Amino acid sequence: MSHSTQSLAYVRKEMIEQQPAPRSQVGFTRWARENLFSGWFNTLLTLVSLFVIYKMLAATLPWVFGGVWNAESLDQCRTILNERYGDTHYACWAVIRERWNQLLYGFYPESQYWRANLAFVLMLASLAPVLFDKLPRKMLYLTMAFPFLLVWLVWGGTIWGVLSVAVGFVLAGVAFKIVDRFGSMALSAIAAVVVAVVWWLFIGPSVVDGLNSVAPLGHLQEVQSRDLGGFMICVIIGISGIALSLPIGIVLALGRQSDLFIVKTICVGFIEFIRGVPLITLLFTASLLLNYFLPPGTTFDLTLRVIIMVTLFSSAYMAEVIRGGLAALPKGQYEAADALGLDYWKSQRLIIMPQALKISIPGIVNTFIGLFKDTTLVMFIGIYDMLGLSNAIRANAAWNGIYWELFIFIGLVFWICCFAMSRYSQWLERKLRTDHR
Amino acid sequence: MKKSVFLGALTLAGLAAGTAMAQDSSTLAAVKERGMLKCGVNPGTPGFAAPDASGKFVGFDVDVCRAVAAAVLGDSEAVEYTPLTSAVRFTALASGEVDMLARNTTWTFSRDVDLKNTFVGVNYYDGQGFMVPKDLGVSSAKELGGATVCIETGTTTELNLADYFRVNNMEYEPVPVESFTEAQTQFLAGACDVYTTDASALAASRASFENPEGYVVLPEIISKEPLGPLVRHGDDNWGDIVRWSLNAMIAAEEYGVTSANAAEMANGTDNPEINRLLGVEGELGAMLGLDNAWALNIITQVGNYGESFEKNIGENTPVGLARGLNAQWTEGGLIYSPPFR
Numbered sequence: 001m002s003h004s005t006q007s008l009a010y011v012r013k014e015m016i017e018q019q020p021a022p023r024s025q026v027g028f029t030r031w032a033r034e035n036l037f038s039g040w041f042n043t044l045l046t047l048v049s050l051f052v053i054y055k056m057l058a059a060t061l062p063w064v065f066g067g068v069w070n071a072e073s074l075d076q077c078r079t080i081l082n083e084r085y086g087d088t089h090y091a092c093w094a095v096i097r098e099r100w101n102q103l104l105y106g107f108y109p110e111s112q113y114w115r116a117n118l119a120f121v122l123m124l125a126s127l128a129p130v131l132f133d134k135l136p137r138k139m140l141y142l143t144m145a146f147p148f149l150l151v152w153l154v155w156g157g158t159i160w161g162v163l164s165v166a167v168g169f170v171l172a173g174v175a176f177k178i179v180d181r182f183g184s185m186a187l188s189a190i191a192a193v194v195v196a197v198v199w200w201l202f203i204g205p206s207v208v209d210g211l212n213s214v215a216p217l218g219h220l221q222e223v224q225s226r227d228l229g230g231f232m233i234c235v236i237i238g239i240s241g242i243a244l245s246l247p248i249g250i251v252l253a254l255g256r257q258s259d260l261f262i263v264k265t266i267c268v269g270f271i272e273f274i275r276g277v278p279l280i281t282l283l284f285t286a287s288l289l290l291n292y293f294l295p296p297g298t299t300f301d302l303t304l305r306v307i308i309m310v311t312l313f314s315s316a317y318m319a320e321v322i323r324g325g326l327a328a329l330p331k332g333q334y335e336a337a338d339a340l341g342l343d344y345w346k347s348q349r350l351i352i353m354p355q356a357l358k359i360s361i362p363g364i365v366n367t368f369i370g371l372f373k374d375t376t377l378v379m380f381i382g383i384y385d386m387l388g389l390s391n392a393i394r395a396n397a398a399w400n401g402i403y404w405e406l407f408i409f410i411g412l413v414f415w416i417c418c419f420a421m422s423r424y425s426q427w428l429e430r431k432l433r434t435d436h437r
Numbered sequence: 438m439k440k441s442v443f444l445g446a447l448t449l450a451g452l453a454a455g456t457a458m459a460q461d462s463s464t465l466a467a468v469k470e471r472g473m474l475k476c477g478v479n480p481g482t483p484g485f486a487a488p489d490a491s492g493k494f495v496g497f498d499v500d501v502c503r504a505v506a507a508a509v510l511g512d513s514e515a516v517e518y519t520p521l522t523s524a525v526r527f528t529a530l531a532s533g534e535v536d537m538l539a540r541n542t543t544w545t546f547s548r549d550v551d552l553k554n555t556f557v558g559v560n561y562y563d564g565q566g567f568m569v570p571k572d573l574g575v576s577s578a579k580e581l582g583g584a585t586v587c588i589e590t591g592t593t594t595e596l597n598l599a600d601y602f603r604v605n606n607m608e609y610e611p612v613p614v615e616s617f618t619e620a621q622t623q624f625l626a627g628a629c630d631v632y633t634t635d636a637s638a639l640a641a642s643r644a645s646f647e648n649p650e651g652y653v654v655l656p657e658i659i660s661k662e663p664l665g666p667l668v669r670h671g672d673d674n675w676g677d678i679v680r681w682s683l684n685a686m687i688a689a690e691e692y693g694v695t696s697a698n699a700a701e702m703a704n705g706t707d708n709p710e711i712n713r714l715l716g717v718e719g720e721l722g723a724m725l726g727l728d729n730a731w732a733l734n735i736i737t738q739v740g741n742y743g744e745s746f747e748k749n750i751g752e753n754t755p756v757g758l759a760r761g762l763n764a765q766w767t768e769g770g771l772i773y774s775p776p777f778r
Contacts, residue, residue, distance in 0.1 A: 078647055088647060099490070107492025226517060227492060288525055291532040299471075382520040384488070388480065392488045394618065395481030397755035400645030403622060 067091030067405075072098070073398035095402050096409050099393055103386050103409065106229020112156075112221060116232055119153040122146055123239065131424065147243075152220070154228070154236065159218035160211040164204040172196035185345075225303040229384035231413055236303070238372040241310040245371070246364070248311065249318025254348065256323060267319070274316035280377055282309045287381035306378055314371040321367055325360035326352065358432045365425035369418045386410045464536055464668075464675040465726055468509055473517045476502035477535035480520035482617075483641040484749050484756035485541050485561075494518045497749040501539040501560055501666050504682045504739045508731040513738035523592070527552050530669050537679050539666040541635075543593055553670040557680035560665050560742075562762040562771050564658035565597050566636035568643060571651050573630055578657035582607035587620045587629035589613075594634050597660040617642075635662055641756045678725050685732040687774040688714055689741035691765050696744060699736040714777045721777060732777075742772065 023029055036046040067090050071077040077092035096103070105116055126146035129139035148162040172192040179188035211217075228236070255267030274282075286305040294300060329352065337347030357364070379388035390406040393399050468474050478486040478498055486496040494502075494516075503513035519535050530538050531553070541563075542548070544556040567578050575581060578601070588595050590613045602609050612629040614620040621642055624632040632639070636658060643649050666683060668676045689695070692711050694702055703715045712718040715733045722729035739745060746763065750756045764770025 074645070102490065102492070107488065110491075224517075226519075229492075284525065284528075288528045288532050288534055291534050380522060381525070382480065382522075384480075384520070388520075391618065392481045395483050395487030396489065397483055397645070400483055400641070400755075401621065401647070403618070 156220035156222040245314040248315035252319035253322035321363035325356035500745040507734040563662035565660040684774040690743040696740040
């Protein structure tokens with residue numbers, strides 16, 4: 001095997017420069033070739049789809065962007081459009097421009113919008129530490145105070161009313177701690193409840209009255225529940241339902257798996273009853289039939305009734321979602337917790353629940369999104385949510401006959417909220433994924 | 438455990454509220470104590486009841502609520518409006534969620550007797566009519582054989598329609614719709630040839646069309662739809678108050694008492710009936726358990742029947758209804774108040 005260099009026609013003396021990949025193999029071209037035009041059938045499908053998309057956009061975009069923003073009524077809109085284009089197949093966004101505040105705030109007094117806005121900002125701020133664990137833990141104090149701030153800001157009155165309710169919780173906590181030293185968990189829970197109820201019913205109201213007459217601190221103009229509406233009522237009902245249904249759902253799910261016969265029976269009965277009844281039935285009961293059961297003359301705030309019903313409804317679903325997570329955990333996890341010598345609550349808190357809840361995230365968020373959208377059902381019991389308001393706006397002579405613009409606006413608002421929830425849950429799933437894939 | 442806590446709290450709250458409240462079943466006393474009249478209204482019918490841009494309810498039915506509030510509480514604004522769908526209105530009234538209904542409700546035998554309501558009068562005589570596009574070339578409901586008809590399900594109009602077509606030996610194809618809104622869109626989109634509902638709603642609907650001239654309301658009225666306010670059985674005194682509040686508005690128009698001249702007439706006139714109405718003579722207010730200026734409050738704050746009609750649904754409004762059957766009996770209509778004596 002001897003051959004000299006002369007016998008070879010050509011020898012490269014140096015490395016060639018790295019060349020960019022052929023244009024057909026990089027960037028959009030490659031992506032398009034692989035995904036859109038990878039065969040005659042796929043190419044055909046792509047072309048047909050592009051044609052359909054083009055047709056749809058050509059039909060809707062002029063309608064959306066050619067719309068009128070400045071008009072006082074639908075008739076005026078049509079006049080303007082007729083002058084501009086010679087026909088009226090364009091949107092009349094003027095209705096949104098004139099009534100957007102009503103769609104968002106309902107009939108909340110206009111001078112008090114800042115309260116609703118402030119409550120909304122505080123809501124985001126108090127949700128943040130719950131949603132993102134990188135944020136300072138001290139922000140959780142705001143989260144705890146937020147329910148009381150919300151009630152005070154939205155409904156108004158003096159600050160003493162909500163403070164009194166908060167004091168009830170503090171007293172309950174103190175009673176729980178004290179009794180816990182001597183007795184069992186159940187006993188201390190009962191003590192806490194008794195203390196809180198006694199405070200709320202018998203001592204608190206008179207203290208509040210006294211303080212109100214002596215020093216009406218932080219008095220805000222009172223707003224009736226009837227005046228709440230629009231997107232605001234959806235957020236209030238939705239966020240209360242979401243915040244309350246998760247803990248109640250966890251307790252129900254645990255109760256359903258309990259060995260204690262009565263606890264188990266109550267939980268199963270509750271869950272199956274609520275799941276067997278449509279939400280609208282519960283809402284009708286809350287708004288119309290509750291008066292049959294309460295003593296005559298009793299008034300029980302409608303928004304509160306709705307929040308209670310929505311919470312009960314979604315906690316039953318939540319319980320089943322979480323039960324699914326519990327069932328998915330291998331039995332070894334329970335046994336491991338027992339082997340470590342943890343008691344029931346500790347093993348739930350440290351071992352079972354973190355894993356079960358992680359598994360249930362998609363289901364939980366699904367329930368939340370469903371709950372949030374279900375809040376529009378309150379329209380049927382005479383609360384003006386956004387859909388109810390769209391009817392009310394149409395009942396006004398100026399806007400009678402306008403549909404798409406309102407529904408598109410409402411749909412957009414809901415889509416933003418629900419899409420944000422869905423994105424967050426996907427982010428959380430990725431963050432919590434500990435298995436190796 | 439959390440649940441039992443919650444239920445316990447709810448029970449206790451209910452009990453406490455029960456003992457705290459006076460066990461007075463009289464609606465009048467309850468309204469006076471509350472300082473608010475709870476009135477069930479339509480969530481949105483142009484001209485009859487709808488919230489305006491500031492959230493204040495306005496309309497022809499709403500004026501009846503305001504009249505009762507003016508009579509009982511002396512303030513026509515002291516009303517809490519509960520918007521009710523047609524499905525829940527009677528339940529809401531029966532359960533005490535509202536004190537009265539003024540929600541364009543047709544007075545029928547079964548609603549009056551079987552559902553245990555008391556209709557206190559009629560504030561609008563309506564009837565079912567038909568609307569068709571002009572291109573259809575139809576000038577009478579008798580020519581509608583074979584037409585497709587948009588009809589709201591579960592209403593008296595649905596039954597009237599079936600009866601009318603059967604009596605006239607005609608066929609029709611129903612297109613069921615759920616609401617006024619849906620009916621309007623379907624009709625405009627050409628999903629049906631005919632839209633049928635109360636004539637007042639047809640007029641209001643037509644007024645909102647892009648091209649009202651392209652549609653006609655046929656002359657036939659195929660049913661009687663007397664719409665009026667109602668209260669539940671069991672409190673006749675309250676029923677009397679609502680009935681005579683409405684009658685006061687009607688009588689005021691008959692005697693020429695308006696919101697503008699009522700205060701002046703309350704100084705005394707030559708007409709003893711007006712004097713009794715306005716509380717100058719007699720003790721009519723006291724008989725109802727109200728202030729003697731009750732009717733005066735109604736007329737100054739709300740206006741008489743004619744004023745309310747013209748302001749909300751009359752010919753100069755977008756709804757544009759003529760008085761027709763709803764003119765005073767002295768002018769050939771059916772609006773008639775028993776004497777104030």
